[in-house]
Amino acid sequence: MVYGRYGLVIPDGEEIRELDGNAVKFFKFVKAKERTIIYIPSYSFEDSQIRKPVSRKVANEMLKIMFKKKRVIRQNSKKWIKRYKELTERVKNADPIQLAEIFSELVAYNRVKPLSFGERSIFDSIKEILCEEIAYVLNKKEEELRIQLEKLLEV
Incomplete structure (x- = not known):
């Protein structure tokens, strides 16, 4: 997958995290080279500019x-x-x-x-x-x- 300004990222599952007192599902991605972890909330995934290569x-x-x-x-x-x-x-x-x-x-x-x-x-x-x-x-x-x-x- 490619994510906007981050470049190539690898999907690494989903996590439920608390945000403003609410449980929110996040999609987790890892930037392979830097080992940076990127979380994208499910409610904004469509607008996240993530795409296939x-x-x-x-x-x-x-x-x-x-x-x-x-x-x-x-x-x-x-x-x-x-x-x-x-x-x-x-x-x-x-x-x-x-x-x-x-x-x-x-x-x-x-x-x-x-x-x-x-x-x-x-x-x-x-x-x-x-x-x-x-x-x-x-x-x-x-x-x-x-x-x-x-x-x-x-x-």
């Missing part, structure tokens, strides 16, 4: 988008905080293809001007999520894919 076809499409050279003219009139907020909002609601497009845009922005701290943070987060999922789906080595993607930022 993409197909091989979609994973290959994502890679094409990520490696495609884009020409982007950075809008210098926007302050970094506004750009950061817009990017954060886009990432929060993005499907995997849109995440690949945002990744590609950030690579192109970096060719014009180095990414701000916030933009770099978003770039790194997207890179980790996409790397993990694509490597899993295509049975590739995650570290090799990560290195290839990181090289895209080199000018």
Whole structure:
């Protein structure tokens, strides 16, 4: 399973926990690499952005988008905080293809001007999520894919 900003997670059962004095059923997931435990309340599971990993076809499409050279003219009139907020909002609601497009845009922005701290943070987060999922789906080595993607930022 893939869970929004966490990436690949492994279902690990259900638990009943107390929340505001009420017994609530939670679905438990484990982030394999970090051993982080994530609990999602059953009442908000539908809205949780948890999904199955993409197909091989979609994973290959994502890679094409990520490696495609884009020409982007950075809008210098926007302050970094506004750009950061817009990017954060886009990432929060993005499907995997849109995440690949945002990744590609950030690579192109970096060719014009180095990414701000916030933009770099978003770039790194997207890179980790996409790397993990694509490597899993295509049975590739995650570290090799990560290195290839990181090289895209080199000018």
